[in-house]
Amino acid sequence: xxxxxxxxxxLDAVRENxxxxxxxxxxxxxxxxxxxxxxxxxxxxxLRRQRNENAARMKGKLEPEVRQTLxxxxxxxxxxxxxxxxxxxxxxxxxxxxxxxxxxxxxxDAPIGKEDKDNLELLRSGEIPSFSFRPKDHVELAExxxxxxxxxxxxxxxxxxxxxxxEAVLLELALTRYALDILREKGFILTITPDIAREEIAxxxxxxxxxxxxxxxxxxGTGTCLVGTAEITxxxxxxxxxxxxxxxxxxxxxxxxxxxxxxxxxxxxxKGLYRVHQFTKIEMFAYCREEESDDLLLKLRSxxxxxxxxxxxxxxxxxxxxxxLGGPAYRKFDLEAWMPGRGEKGDWGEVTSTSNCTDYQARxxxxxxxxxxxxxxxxxxxNGTAIAVSRAIIAILxxxxxxDGSVRIPGKLVPYMGIKEIRR
RNA sequence: GGAGAGGUGCCGGAGCUGGUCGAACGGGCCUGACUCGAAAUCAGGUGUACUGCUCUGCAGUACCGAGGGUUCGAAUCCCUCCCUCUCCGCCA
Numbered sequence: 001x002x003x004x005x006x007x008x009x010x011l012d013a014v015r016e017n018x019x020x021x022x023x024x025x026x027x028x029x030x031x032x033x034x035x036x037x038x039x040x041x042x043x044x045x046x047l048r049r050q051r052n053e054n055a056a057r058m059k060g061k062l063e064p065e066v067r068q069t070l071x072x073x074x075x076x077x078x079x080x081x082x083x084x085x086x087x088x089x090x091x092x093x094x095x096x097x098x099x100x101x102x103x104x105x106x107x108x109d110a111p112i113g114k115e116d117k118d119n120l121e122l123l124r125s126g127e128i129p130s131f132s133f134r135p136k137d138h139v140e141l142a143e144x145x146x147x148x149x150x151x152x153x154x155x156x157x158x159x160x161x162x163x164x165x166x167e168a169v170l171l172e173l174a175l176t177r178y179a180l181d182i183l184r185e186k187g188f189i190l191t192i193t194p195d196i197a198r199e200e201i202a203x204x205x206x207x208x209x210x211x212x213x214x215x216x217x218x219x220x221g222t223g224t225c226l227v228g229t230a231e232i233t234x235x236x237x238x239x240x241x242x243x244x245x246x247x248x249x250x251x252x253x254x255x256x257x258x259x260x261x262x263x264x265x266x267x268x269x270x271k272g273l274y275r276v277h278q279f280t281k282i283e284m285f286a287y288c289r290e291e292e293s294d295d296l297l298l299k300l301r302s303x304x305x306x307x308x309x310x311x312x313x314x315x316x317x318x319x320x321x322x323x324x325l326g327g328p329a330y331r332k333f334d335l336e337a338w339m340p341g342r343g344e345k346g347d348w349g350e351v352t353s354t355s356n357c358t359d360y361q362a363r364x365x366x367x368x369x370x371x372x373x374x375x376x377x378x379x380x381x382x383n384g385t386a387i388a389v390s391r392a393i394i395a396i397l398x399x400x401x402x403x404d405g406s407v408r409i410p411g412k413l414v415p416y417m418g419i420k421e422i423r424r
Numbered sequence: 425g426g427a428g429a430g431g432u433g434c435c436g437g438a439g440c441u442g443g444u445c446g447a448a449c450g451g452g453c454c455u456g457a458c459u460c461g462a463a464a465u466c467a468g469g470u471g472u473a474c475u476g477c478u479c480u481g482c483a484g485u486a487c488c489g490a491g492g493g494u495u496c497g498a499a500u501c502c503c504u505c506c507c508u509c510u511c512c513g514c515c516a
Contacts, residue, residue: 041475045485052485055497059443067496074496242472376472 001364002102004034004095017105022114022323025101033095040091044084051077100208104360106322107294107331113321119334120321125305126314128338128346129399136405137341138397139272142168144405145424147397148273160262160277167422171396171409172280172389174416176255179282179386182307188253188284193233195257196224201236204365206328206357215260230254231383234285239365243379249288249296253386256281269342272394274349279390286382289369290359293330293380297356300384301333304352307386312410313395314338316348329355335385337395351391354384 007014007030014027054074058067111120129135142148147168153161164172180190199209202216202225209216209225217226227233234254243250258281262270273279284303288296301317308315320332332355336348359378362368367379400408406423414420 038475041485045475048485051497055443058496071496076496078496 001099001360002104003363004030004099007031007099007102008034013105014102017322018102020106020112020322021103021325023101023103023327025103026098027102030095030098030102033091033098037088037091037095040084040088044081044088047077047081047084051081103325103327104330104358106325107356109319110325110331111319111321112323114323115321116324118321119318119324122317122319122333124314124316125309126312126338128314129340131340131401131403133403135340135346135398135401137272138339138394140341141397141401141405141407142272145407145422147171147422150272158277160275162273162276167417167419168393170417170419171393171413171422174413175387175389175392176280176282177416178310178413179307180253180255182303182310183253183282183284183386186251186303188251191230191234191237191252191254193227193230193254193256195227195259197227197232197236198224201239201365202227202232204239205232205235205361206326207232213263215262217259217261226259227256228260229258229281229383230256230283231285234283235361235365235367235381235383237285238287238367238379241367242376243287243367243369245287245289245369245379249286249292252285254283254285256283258388273390274342274394276390279388281388282386284354284382284384284386287362287367287379288382289371290377290380293356293358293382296380296382297331297333297354300354300382301335304333304335304354304384304386308335308337308351310410310412311392311396312412313351313392313399315351320353326355328357328360330358330360331356337391337399339394339398340401341394341398349391349394351388351395352385355382357381357383 002014007027011027011031018025018027051074054070054077058070058074062070111118113119136144139148139150143150145167146165149163149165150161153163184190196219199218202209207216207228208214209218216228219225233256234252237252238250257278259278260276262275262277284300286296286300305315305317315335315337318334318336320329320334325332332353334350334354335352337351338346339349340346342349358380361381362378367381368376369379371377396410397407400410402408402421404423406421408421409417409419
């Protein structure tokens with residue numbers, strides 16, 4: 001969430017940003033409601049002051065008539081206050097709803113554009129493989145080798161669920177260990193997080209657990225939801241706290257399952273493991289001082305690059321355009337791996353994403369630190385995918401498939417897998 | 425899941441027969457005095473958020489786990505929830 005006062009004082013910039021991001025939000029309404037809120041707040045505080053003064057006058061011994069008069073006055077004040085409090089509560093609700101629609105500001109260098117086609121390609125790594133045979137997509141490969149079972153999962157759990165089987169299980173665990181070893185070496189605190197979080201935490205991170213369009217599964221009657229990413233549980237880790245960031249950023253890594261409703265998502269580009277209701281992800285999350293976040297975002301990106309270079313997977317890095325940023329992000333880089341089975345003749349598919357959310361999440365979650373001037377500031381938060389296992393599996397199966405239908409395991413994973421190839 | 429105890433400021437810990445409580449007392453921390461310096465001692469100070477204004481400050485409001493309620497007035501009484509601890513049960 002943006003600061004109300006910031007929206008008021010920078011209305012033109014906020015309006016421009018909303019346009020660039022291709023979202024609908026009404027900053028004028030926020031300003032109007034904010035002004036109204038302050039007006040009502042003044043009224044309310046004045047009434048409360050009167051109530052406090054009235055109560056204070058009744059401390060000692062008083063003539064019964066005087067006391068009675070004061071009680072009557074107090075009663076009248078009480079009723080007035082209750083009325084104003086009610087309109088205040090309604091006003092705050094409205095203000096919050098309007099403010100939540102306003103996305104974070106964007107980095108001045110973020111490319112301006114409407115959709116993912118407008119993302120700016122920054123670099124490529126690795127060679128796109130050329131096959132002497134017709135490459136299969138990961139679904140064909142996986143089914144042929146009994147690595148993934150969509151059909152049974154469909155019966156047991158529903159469409160877009162899957163059983164990982166046999167070597168695919170080892171592959172998930174190997175990818176997890178591979179990523180964790182790298183992150184540990186980089187100084188990240190390793191965690192396995194809960195897969196469930198309170199709704200307020202999810203909201204603070206920028207996920208809306210309710211509503212038609214929500215991608216989040218809620219757990220009825222509990223006020224909690226299944227996490228769509230460990231970003232939620234890692235960002236919630238320090239919610240409401242005053243952090244000591246004087247020794248540098250807090251770097252955390254979290255392994256979690258990720259649950260997404262993905263309502264209405266279907267089609268060639270969501271095929272197989274690409275878009276599923278549940279997958280495992282190793283996520284990076286960082287808390288830092290405001291002046292550190294730009295550099296830290298580049299660091300997270302470089303870790304993602306290192307992880308995928310290590311896996312020998314060809315990828316490109318894109319600077320996400322304003323229209324494709326998502327509400328909380330100030331700037332975002334995606335790694336897109338080459339997936340030979342995607343589309344007609346192979347295509348790039350997003351495998352990681354790293355964002356600098358500046359103070360947008362921290363404001364709502366109440367994550368602060370003491371600045372050098374002694375003032376309390378909201379921390380900046382960043383997140384980035386280390387490995388989204390299901391998509392990494394796609395990239396591995398499709399890129400390293402061999403003519404006989406077997407799949408080579410990239411060298412870095414062999415020690416974790418215990419085998420050099422998957423073959424039937 | 426059952427029974428009991430409890431959640432107060434940076435920490436410990438009073439208050440909980442409603443008004444004198446933003447909160448005793450102790451510790452910590454900061455400033456000043458003493459000192460060559462330090463320790464000890466003494467004096468003063470020490471939260472956060474929001475709002476307003478005559479805006480390097482002043483005033484007001486709120487905050488004693490969270491949310492409701494009772495009351496002229498609640499840290500103090502009542503209800504719900506969350507969390508912690510002890511015991512029992514159950515269990516991977």
